[in-house]
Amino acid sequence: MASRPRRRLRLRLRRSLLAALVTASVAVPVSGAVRPSAVPAPAPVAIGPVNVAPAALAARYAAQREGIRAAERAASGHGDRRRAAVLSAMAGPDRRFLAFDGRDGGRAAEVFGDLSHAERVAVLVPGSDTGLDRYERFRADARELRRQLGGSGAVVAWLGYRTPATPSAAALTAASAESAAPALRSFVAELAAAAPATRIAVLCHSYGSVVCARAAPGLKASDIVLYGSPGTGVDHVRDLRTRATVWAGRGSGDWIADVPHVRLGLHITTIGFGADPVSDRFGARRFDAGACGHSDYLRAGSVSLRNIARIVSATARTGEGHA
Template sequence: MATRPRARRLHRALIAALVTASVAVPVSGAARPAAVPAPEPAALAPLTAATPAALAERYAAGRDGILAAERAAAHHGDRARAATLRALAAPSRQFLSFDGRDGGRTAEVVGDLARAERIAVLVPGSDTNLDTYERFRSEAVALQRELGGRSAVVAWLGHATPSLTSPDILTPALAEASAPQLVRFLDELRDAKPAARVSLLCHSYGSVTCARAAAGLPVADIVLYGSPGTGADTVRDLHTKATVWAGRSTGDWVAHVPHIRLHLPFATLGFGTDPVSGAFGARLFDAGSGGHGDYLKPGSVPLRNIARIVAGEYAAVSDGA
């Protein structure tokens, strides 16, 4: 009967939901990151040149926005958020943009963007917000240290990320909403650094966002790691001239998420083809044996390989096939 295949697909979608939920550890009674108020940030003119002077002005504006959000959090009575924001406002931190509303939006630079010849833009996965931000930033720091001089890494939290305990984790809706912001950011980065080699690094649910933004992006590489799928059947469907890479560690639970895409009247569930499968057609790299959050861990196999991709040293990347 025609209904049986559909029922089987729905059953697999429900299994995917259960697998996803099983790895989440809900925090009872915790406030939602979006619940802490913050002021609307000041409008910023586009960054047209990454000169030291222009960057210093932009970083100063970002610091002002963070301090305004810190005052709002303190007035709200959230001491933990206020302390987090004070740390972000340290003179050594470099934010191209900051918005403390709705869990936070940031674009933080690690390294010297003015002199950088190689730039990596990190797009995070689920449960990334101001309350968990330092975990994300530590990955950017590790990658920039691996890359060394003449490099910069941008930790781009330009969108609301889904929670592993939310139905949003099963649909591309948040990715579709955030992709235009990613496109605008990368276009601005290209205008500011036209000669730099830029790579887009996409972890977990972030790979769905990258896929939605991929068509025509001014990047050399799109690197998918720990990806549940992108919503595209093949690399060709991404409509990009970038080299598309994919890697998944042997200890990553995301391998157990069924690779389906089920169109329902109210939503699309799942993300389709496994990016590390031959059917998808990405170039594979060895992602080691770590867990879902270990891809940019200092000293790890995937960190070394991802750094080599960002540097354009393809011959030195160990094959993940």
């Protein structure tokens, strides 16, 4: 039986969702008009498809580093010291980016490990509230997963879309995911074409699982891993229309378990993401995520990190549907 504090939290979340439904019915149509202005940055230099040959990667990393430095200068000129400091760190000689765009809150794809020789690649798709100004936690997760995978694995931290803010109407609809999905599908297709023998897993945290669900048809991945997910916008894994194995996990300490799994159509949009991905009804292969909280799935030493790494490495058991 749920504890009294847990029941109170669930009631507050339900009330918050109802309030958000009302707010969204007014806010969504004008949300584009009230977006905060972005720190100015130059347009990125046009680059071709990903090539994982060592010399090609080195040249690409160098070109992206110059682009980051140009964005740093623009941020400094704008008077945004915080953004400039973040970009200065990103332009360090040990950082390796396949892509970077400092405009509109920022886009980036950072590599951890040796992409040229990796047998397994994990592409991390973040959830709400992730951007250049809050990038360090996302990067720390990618680094920890890379350490867990060992020498034959590489990780790409893919910040390829403008993530919604958690306390916003945008986080309750699939609009951001719809616009992000083509970019994710294209990026994974480039990786797959560049390294056809490499196994690619796409790891989708929180709202990122909605992005992955929209990108799933045709996504060139062996596995799609949903964790800390509010739902995907479909009722069953077969509705994702993917050949990838779909996994789902949620830590016992994750507050998102108390978010109602509903999908309600309003006159202007649809709110909520439907079935719980870890439920029997949804039909995904479940993995044990231990006791982790919403932001702790890739924390060092955690059960969830160990099992996610096993999925990426193709060592997780699949016969009984659990890892």
